[in-house]
Amino acid sequence: MEDTSAMDIQRTASLLKLLGDPTRLTMMKLLKSHECCVCEFVAIFNMSQPAISQHLRKLRDIELVREERKGQWIFFSINEEHEDYPFIRNILEHLPLQDDLVTNLEAKGLRISCE
Amino acid sequence: MEDTSAMDIQRTASLLKLLGDPTRLTMMKLLKSHECCVCEFVAIFNMSQPAISQHLRKLRDIELVREERKGQWIFFSINEEHEDYPFIRNILEHLPLQDDLVTNLEAKGLRISCE
DNA sequence: TGTCCATATAAGTATATCGTTATATGATTA
DNA sequence: TAATCATATAACGATATACTTATATGGACA
Numbered sequence: 001m002e003d004t005s006a007m008d009i010q011r012t013a014s015l016l017k018l019l020g021d022p023t024r025l026t027m028m029k030l031l032k033s034h035e036c037c038v039c040e041f042v043a044i045f046n047m048s049q050p051a052i053s054q055h056l057r058k059l060r061d062i063e064l065v066r067e068e069r070k071g072q073w074i075f076f077s078i079n080e081e082h083e084d085y086p087f088i089r090n091i092l093e094h095l096p097l098q099d100d101l102v103t104n105l106e107a108k109g110l111r112i113s114c115e
Numbered sequence: 116m117e118d119t120s121a122m123d124i125q126r127t128a129s130l131l132k133l134l135g136d137p138t139r140l141t142m143m144k145l146l147k148s149h150e151c152c153v154c155e156f157v158a159i160f161n162m163s164q165p166a167i168s169q170h171l172r173k174l175r176d177i178e179l180v181r182e183e184r185k186g187q188w189i190f191f192s193i194n195e196e197h198e199d200y201p202f203i204r205n206i207l208e209h210l211p212l213q214d215d216l217v218t219n220l221e222a223k224g225l226r227i228s229c230e
Numbered sequence: 231t232g233t234c235c236a237t238a239t240a241a242g243t244a245t246a247t248c249g250t251t252a253t254a255t256g257a258t259t260a
Numbered sequence: 261t262a263a264t265c266a267t268a269t270a271a272c273g274a275t276a277t278a279c280t281t282a283t284a285t286g287g288a289c290a
Contacts, residue, residue, distance in 0.1 A: 008210060009137055009141055009144070009213070010137055012209065013136060015135075016134045016135035016140070017132065018135070020128050020129070020130075020131035020135045021132070021247090021248085022124055022128040023248090025124055025127065029124070037267095038266070038268095039267085048250065049266085049267070049268090050249085050250080050251085050252095050267090051249055053268055053269085054248080054249085054269090055248090069257080071257095072258065072265060072266060073265095073266065073267090074267065087209050090205055091127075091131070091206070094122050094202050095122060095124055095127060096123075096124070098124070136277090138278090152236085152237095153236070153237060154237085163280065164236085164237070165237090165238075165240095165281085166278070166279055166280080168237060169238090169278080169279085171237095184287075186287095187235060187236060187237095188235095188236065
């Protein structure tokens with residue numbers, strides 16, 4: 001029988017491992033203040049669309065983010081209902097705002113809006 | 116308003132990556148309440164001595180832990196002076212105590228003490 | 231001084247991770 | 261319905277990671 005506290009360590013370690021990638025960590029910080037769609041992330045990170053899609057899948061697999069289709073696009077947002085969200089929010093609050101990434105997108109006319 | 120002591124995304128990501136390993140995360144949690152030497156970790160994690168040594172080196176490389184020789188042994192402790200220690204402490208406080216690992220060591224007579 | 235013991239490093243291997251390009255999927259819309 | 265667009269998946273390669281075993285190092289102390 002496994003010790004339940006060891007499982008907590010285990011789960012926390014895999015959560016931290018997921019957040020321990022600069023692309024995913026920035027994604028999470030960004031999503032804390034803005035919903036974003038895949039193509040926006042592609043523009044922000046200057047990375048291929050599949051690479052972005054794979055990062056988002058990892059975040060979604062453990063339900064750190066949610067997706068919602070709006071018109072042509074699928075928007076991702078932080079799942080504030082996640083059991084570990086308070087813990088995650090704590091981590092994200094230690095990071096500098098990444099809003100300039102979105103501002104730059106807007107400046108280039110690449111920001112998607114669905115109003 | 117965001118916390119003023121904002122951490123660099125890149126540096127935070129590599130810190131989280133380091134902590135995102137169950138062995139190292141447990142080590143850090145343990146070190147928060149007990150100094151431990153390498154051979155104690157070997158007994159606790161049931162892992163080879165070089166494996167333990169390599170994990171500790173990673174933690175020491177970014178100065179999360181300090182080492183101090185006491186007699187034959189080298190004891191490791193948490194570096195509370197680390198710039199990011201408050202952040203790290205926050206993470207560790209989210210974890211269940213791992214003191215039973217040390218208690219079990221004592222029960223087996225494997226706990227090293229230097230008095 | 232020489233031996234012993236704890237720890238560190240070296241070298242090698244298996245697996246994981248993160249990117250790529252090519253292709254599939256599936257909703258939207260013309 | 262067919263074309264289009266955004267996104268997902270597949271397949272693959274390069275590099276990183278986390279172990280292993282073998283060996284080196286270096287302080288403690290007989």
